[in-house]
Amino acid sequence: MAAEKWVLMVTAQTPTNIAVIKYWGKRDETLILPVNDSISVTLDPDHLCTTTTVAVSPSFDQDRMWLNGKEISLGGGRYQNCLKEIRSRACDVEDTEKGIKIEKKDWQKLHLHIASFNNFPTAAGLASSAAGFACLVFSLAKLMNLKENQSQLSAIARQGSGSACRSLFGGFVKWILGKEGNGSDSLAVQLVDEEHWNDLVIIIAVVSSRQKETSSTTGMRESVETSLLLQHRAKEVVPKRIVQMEEAIQNHDFSSFAQLTCADSNQFHAVCLDTSPPIFYMNDTSHRIISYVERWNRSVGSPQVAYTFDAGPNAVLIARNRKIATELLQRLLFFFPPNSETDLNSYVLGDKSILRDAGIDGMKDIEALPLPPEINNISAQKYSGDVNYFICTRPGGGPVLLSDDSKALLNPKSGLPKEA
Numbered sequence: 001m002a003a004e005k006w007v008l009m010v011t012a013q014t015p016t017n018i019a020v021i022k023y024w025g026k027r028d029e030t031l032i033l034p035v036n037d038s039i040s041v042t043l044d045p046d047h048l049c050t051t052t053t054v055a056v057s058p059s060f061d062q063d064r065m066w067l068n069g070k071e072i073s074l075g076g077g078r079y080q081n082c083l084k085e086i087r088s089r090a091c092d093v094e095d096t097e098k099g100i101k102i103e104k105k106d107w108q109k110l111h112l113h114i115a116s117f118n119n120f121p122t123a124a125g126l127a128s129s130a131a132g133f134a135c136l137v138f139s140l141a142k143l144m145n146l147k148e149n150q151s152q153l154s155a156i157a158r159q160g161s162g163s164a165c166r167s168l169f170g171g172f173v174k175w176i177l178g179k180e181g182n183g184s185d186s187l188a189v190q191l192v193d194e195e196h197w198n199d200l201v202i203i204i205a206v207v208s209s210r211q212k213e214t215s216s217t218t219g220m221r222e223s224v225e226t227s228l229l230l231q232h233r234a235k236e237v238v239p240k241r242i243v244q245m246e247e248a249i250q251n252h253d254f255s256s257f258a259q260l261t262c263a264d265s266n267q268f269h270a271v272c273l274d275t276s277p278p279i280f281y282m283n284d285t286s287h288r289i290i291s292y293v294e295r296w297n298r299s300v301g302s303p304q305v306a307y308t309f310d311a312g313p314n315a316v317l318i319a320r321n322r323k324i325a326t327e328l329l330q331r332l333l334f335f336f337p338p339n340s341e342t343d344l345n346s347y348v349l350g351d352k353s354i355l356r357d358a359g360i361d362g363m364k365d366i367e368a369l370p371l372p373p374e375i376n377n378i379s380a381q382k383y384s385g386d387v388n389y390f391i392c393t394r395p396g397g398g399p400v401l402l403s404d405d406s407k408a409l410l411n412p413k414s415g416l417p418k419e420a
Contacts, residue, residue: 005057005058005059006057006058006098006099006100007055007056007057007059007410007412007413007414007415008055008056008057008093008095008098008100008102008143009053009054009055009056009143009408009410009412009415010053010054010055010139010140010142010143010401011051011052011053011054011139011401011402011407011408011409012051012052012135012138012139012142012399012400012401012402013045013049013050013051013052013135013399013400013402014045014049014050014052014131014134014135014138014167014168014398014399015042015043015044015045015048015049015131015167015170015396015397015398015399016042016043016048016049016050016120016128016130016131016167017040017041017042017043017130017131017163017166017167017173018040018041018043018202018308018310018316019038019039019040019163019166019308019310020039020040020041020172020245020257020260020261020264020306020308020318021037021038021039021238021241021242021245021260021261021264022038022264022265022267022268022310023036023038023162023163023175024036024219024220024223024230024268024271024272025220025223025224025230025234026162026220026221026224027177027224028181028183029221030077030081031158031159031182031183031186032158032159032160032161032162032183033177033178033183033186034162034175034177034186035177035224035230035234036177036233036234036238036239037174037175037176037177037238037239037242038163038166038174038175038238039172039173039174039175039191039242039245039246039249040163040166040172040173040175041171041172041173041200041202041318041395042166042167042169042170042171042172042173042194042395042396042397042398043202043393043394043395043396044194044350044351044393044394044395044396044397045396045397045400046350046393046396047119047349047350047351047391047392047393047396048119048120048131048204048350048391048393049118049119049131049135050116050117050118050119050128050131050132050134050135051116051117051119051135051402051407051409052114052115052116052117052132052135052136052138052139052409053114053115053116053139053408053409053410054112054113054114054136054139054140054143055112055113055114055143055410055415056102056110056111056112056113056143057110057111057113057415058110059415060110060111060112060113060415061111062111063083063111063112063113063114064111064112064113064114065079065113065114065115065116066114066115066116066409066417067116067117067118067132068116068117068118069117069417069419074114078133078159078160078161079136079160081159081160082133082136082137082140082156082157082159082160083112083140085156085159086137086140086141086144086146086156087107087108087144089144089146089147089148090104090107090144090145090146091104091144091145091146091147092104092145093143093144093145107144112140113410113415113416114136115409115410115417116132116135116136116409117409118131118132120391129160129161129163129164130161130163130164130166130167131164131167132160132161132164133157133160133161133164133167134154134157134164134165134167134168134399135167135399136157136160137153137156137157137160137164137168138153138157138168138399141153141156142401150168150169150188150190150398151168151187151188151189152187153168154166154168154169154175154187154188155183155184155186155187158175158183158186158187158188159183162175163175165186165187165188166188167398167399168188168398168399169188169189169190169398170190170193170194170395170396170397170398171190171191171192171193171194171195171196171197171395171397172190172191172192172196172197172249172395173188173189173190173191174188174189174191174242174246175187175188176188176189190398191246191249191250192249192250193397194394194395194396194397196249197249197252197395198394198395199252199320199321199322200318200319200320200321200394200395201318201319201321201322201324201325201351201354201392201393201394202316202317202318202319202392202393202394202395203317203319203325203328203329203332203354203390203391203392203393204314204315204316204317204390204391204393205285205289205314205315205317205332205336205387205390206314206387206388206389206390206391207283207285207286207312207313207314207315207386207387207388208283208312208313208314208388212281212311212312214279214281214311216311219272219275219279219281219311222275222276222277222279223271223272223274223275223279226274226275226276227271227274227275227276228274229267229270229271229274230271230274230275233267233271237267238264241260241263241264244256244260245257245260245261248260254303254306254320255302255303257306257318258297258303258305258306258318258320259303261306261307261308261318262293262303262306262307262308264308265307265308265309266290268309269281269282269309272311281309281310281311281312281313282309282313283313284386285313285336285383285386285387286309286313286314286315288335288383288386289307289315289317289332290307290315292331292335292372293305293307293317295374295375296331296372296374298374299373299374300374303320304319304320304324304327304328305317305318305319305320305324305328306318317332322354322357325354325392326354326357326358327358329348329354329355329358329360329390329392330358330359330360330369330372331372332387332390333348333358333360333366333369334366334369334370334371334372334380334382335380335382335383336382336383336384336386336387337363337366337367337382337384338363338366338384338385339384339385340363344360344362344363344366346389347389347390348389348390348392349389349390349391349392350390350391350392350393351392351393351394352392354392355392
């Protein structure tokens with residue numbers, strides 16, 4: 001390893017994911033081993049993702065990290081576990097263009113700079129830690145020339161945040177709980193890629209972008225210790241649902257998919273209520289959205305939309321196809337119109353073409369939306385301001401390297417955040 005003051009960098013982008021069969025509860029807190037399998041859908045990284053730049057240089061005197069522009073401590077056990085696991089697997093790296101050669105043994109004494117940016121709210125129930133740790137592990141694996149495959153990398157990401165292991169793949173992903181005490185077989189596998197069921201459209205209602213009162217880590221620990229329903233769920237319910245969900249995904253069976261997704265979300269929140277003290281992640285707006293979706297599905301006689309809620313009040317709504325997604329957006333905007341001073345462009349984010357398909361160009365179009373036919377009450381109440389904004393998205397691909405230097409978050413010369 002030459003002594004010059006070089007900086008070697010890698011930038012990657014990793015999607016977030018939303019579980020349709022939930023992970024809730026650990027059997028090992030340190031290794032982050034779950035009490036049950038889970039299945040998730042990866043969201044399109046164009047709309048929800050983490051971008052991470054990792055850099056190494058002999059001039060760095062300590063490991064440092066910046067999240068969304070602010071420096072944060074890397075002292076936590078989860079970061080340290082991931083860094084230790086990756087450093088132990090690092091290989092020789094040579095960049096002939098820059099004249100850089102790093103030997104395997106050098107990685108133990110070289111320091112890292114890490115900058116990460118989420119294009120969505122952190123710790124608000126949108127799986128920001130999943131995308132964050134997956135991106136950290138993926139980018140460091142590329143920087144240090146690891147030979148492990150994506151599933152093996154997922155077992156490292158899992159030690160940062162359980163659901164992070166599922167963000168190492170696109171499409172629908174299964175996190176296998178595993179049997180080994182050391183967690184070596186608790187990893188993620190891709191069930192199908194993002195093209196397999198590309199009819200699906202996902203609309204997220206961001207009810208609150210504030211940090212939640214009970215963190216997932218604390219909530220899970222309390223549920224494992226106090227909820228009898230959690231024990232029953234992990235042992236009796238989830239194993240059957242996993243089999244049924246895999247079948248529904250393979251067969252594009254939306255009716256079964258929706259029924260399983262809604263039931264599993266509701267049972268997860270029932271476990272939270274069964275915890276002592278009870279945990280409340282959903283709020284009145286969450287409950288209203290469930291009620292509207294249930295009423296619509298029942299009026300048609302078959303599910304048009306599935307709903308699922310992670311550890312927060314935000315609704316993730318999965319529509320059978322694009323036509324149903326436009327009808328869903330019309331309903332959502334009817335019941336939850338923006339405040340008069342809100343710009344529609346900042347109220348519906350992501351794939352805005354769904355807004356155009358729904359015939360909505362401005363506030364006048366929202367005001368003219370008809371009462372949904374399944375609602376009998378002519379004076380149906382509207383809840384302006386109860387939703388912060390909507391994100392229109394779809395199933396998406398897994399992590400990618402970004403070769404465009406302009407997308408790097410660190411300065412290639414100093415290895416410090418660009419805005420610094």
